[in-house]
Amino acid sequence: MPRFAANLSMLYPQHDFLDRFAAAAADGFDAVEYLFPYDYPAEVLKQRLAENNLVQALFNAPPGDWAAGERGIASLPGREAEFREGIQQALAYAAVLGSERIHVMAGLLPSESLRAQHQAVYEANLAFAAAEAAKVGVTVLIEPINTRDMPGFLLNRQDQAQAIVKAVGASNLKVQFDFYHCQIVEGDVSSKLCRDFAGIGHIQIASVPERHEPNLGELNYPNLFELIDRLGYTGWVGCEYRPKGDTCEGLAWLREWKAAQRG
Numbered sequence: 001m002p003r004f005a006a007n008l009s010m011l012y013p014q015h016d017f018l019d020r021f022a023a024a025a026a027d028g029f030d031a032v033e034y035l036f037p038y039d040y041p042a043e044v045l046k047q048r049l050a051e052n053n054l055v056q057a058l059f060n061a062p063p064g065d066w067a068a069g070e071r072g073i074a075s076l077p078g079r080e081a082e083f084r085e086g087i088q089q090a091l092a093y094a095a096v097l098g099s100e101r102i103h104v105m106a107g108l109l110p111s112e113s114l115r116a117q118h119q120a121v122y123e124a125n126l127a128f129a130a131a132e133a134a135k136v137g138v139t140v141l142i143e144p145i146n147t148r149d150m151p152g153f154l155l156n157r158q159d160q161a162q163a164i165v166k167a168v169g170a171s172n173l174k175v176q177f178d179f180y181h182c183q184i185v186e187g188d189v190s191s192k193l194c195r196d197f198a199g200i201g202h203i204q205i206a207s208v209p210e211r212h213e214p215n216l217g218e219l220n221y222p223n224l225f226e227l228i229d230r231l232g233y234t235g236w237v238g239c240e241y242r243p244k245g246d247t248c249e250g251l252a253w254l255r256e257w258k259a260a261q262r263g
Helices: 017-026 042-051 080-097 112-134 158-168 179-185 189-199 221-231 252-262
Strands: 003-007 031-033 055-060 101-103 139-142 173-178 200-205 236-239
Touching: 003 055, 017 031, 017 042, 031 236, 042 055, 042 080, 055 080, 055 236, 080 101, 080 112, 101 200, 112 139, 112 158, 112 173, 139 158, 139 200, 158 173, 158 189, 173 179, 173 189, 179 189, 179 200, 189 200, 189 221, 200 221, 221 252
Parallel strands: 003 031, 003 236, 031 055, 055 101, 101 139, 139 173, 173 200, 200 236
Antiparallel strands: none
């Protein structure tokens, strides 16, 4: 049975961020993920995890100036020193929070004519990040993101991400497989998951097209959960969706799935 992690950047929006840990635990989650921890001291977040018996499944490395529209700096020429500092900061947080995975956002590509240059920077930065993370037993993740939600993002397709992982050649560099992004860009998500499973380090879910609870929309998640089990996935499945209404009420899908698995 898949193990689900609450994405606290999206779930429980009615609560202040630090109060979302307790809300997730009350709803039966055993792990959490979120975009960025850096607005809070690592020890404060660690205390929230400990108080609620939660595992830190994932968070992102610093993305540059998020408020100004930056979506990662890993592929941006001239930002290498900032990227390396950000990786060290992320790994310091990971050490305190016990997180075994950090996600590195690629960044926006200003022009297709610059792809080769940006990809070379991206691969070099990923090699550095993976080498540093390997020293402390952390896996680095990259994620293809759909062109509708994030126009201009460097990385959009699963095969593209897998090729970059192969080019870098680090055993602790994996791809984050988000069914939502994959369905929008490529479709045929079951085949993509099976094809690339060996290189997948984290899975996320949401309905398509509106990114709500996974029992809505066009994807058959009960079937996909069974596939995840058959493939032998033992990691966390991040619930990275925007609740259509109240988060707890919307989690009926999870309660029903658990009840069905218990028979």
